[in-house]
Amino acid sequence: MGKKSAFNLRNKHYFPPLSQLPWEGKRDQRFCNFFFQPIRRWCLLVEIIERNISPTSGHTNSKAPPVTCRVRDVDGRELRIDLHNGMRPGTVVDDCTRGYTMAIMCPTRHRFQDGGVGVNIDDLSALMVIPVSMNDMMQINDKIRTVRTCAICQRKTRYGCELCQMPYCSVRCQTVSWNTGHRELCQAAHVVRIWRKVDWNNTTLPGFY
Ligand SMILES: [Zn+2]
Ligand SMILES: [Zn+2]
Numbered sequence: 001m002g003k004k005s006a007f008n009l010r011n012k013h014y015f016p017p018l019s020q021l022p023w024e025g026k027r028d029q030r031f032c033n034f035f036f037q038p039i040r041r042w043c044l045l046v047e048i049i050e051r052n053i054s055p056t057s058g059h060t061n062s063k064a065p066p067v068t069c070r071v072r073d074v075d076g077r078e079l080r081i082d083l084h085n086g087m088r089p090g091t092v093v094d095d096c097t098r099g100y101t102m103a104i105m106c107p108t109r110h111r112f113q114d115g116g117v118g119v120n121i122d123d124l125s126a127l128m129v130i131p132v133s134m135n136d137m138m139q140i141n142d143k144i145r146t147v148r149t150c151a152i153c154q155r156k157t158r159y160g161c162e163l164c165q166m167p168y169c170s171v172r173c174q175t176v177s178w179n180t181g182h183r184e185l186c187q188a189a190h191v192v193r194i195w196r197k198v199d200w201n202n203t204t205l206p207g208f209y
Helices: 134-145 171-197
Strands: 043-051 067-073 078-083 101-105 117-121 127-130
Touching: 043 078, 043 134, 101 134, 127 171, 134 171
Parallel strands: 078 117
Antiparallel strands: 043 067, 043 101, 067 078, 101 127
16 A cells, blocks of 8 residues: 555555454564564554443453443444543543544454453554544545545546645535535545555554654
8 A cells, every 4th residue: 555546444454344453462464573563554443332331340450440432343343442541631532422433553452351352552642533434434535536536526626625635626616515514524534635645564653644
């Protein structure tokens, strides 16, 4: 996915569902080298169903209880995500809202004490919350991929939204789009546009960019 044109949120090599994540503590050559260092980036996309359900079992290693979210992955499978060190206000955890999309960089699969499978997040810099649904994320992905076609009328164009580069042929189409929800989608489209420029095979930069 070094080339822009190959970028696709539907590519499960880089955006795998829970069932394809490496297991915590197990060396998985698809993702890590002999020393557990990532050999590329991968990102788990999930939609938040519920935040702050009480954990079903105790956490042996943590002092403060984690913030727990129930989410759904790209395969429609439900899983639990525990956010540690997120009790302080002003962190990304505040943005975790039902219906929003979570993006988690380079996660591993964790088996909780109750037998359920999910993800533990200790480093909150690996988490981004995007204020649109997964369905909206995928629609943005598909529209941005057809780069030179107006998002409203499909006419060929070289112009687009200044903030996110979503293509529009005219001010009229851009206004229609803005009044029918682009305001909310613009932030997400901005994220997708930045992700398209990232070299997903380069692991020297931590985090998302
Ligand atoms: Zn148009
Ligand atoms: Zn925009």
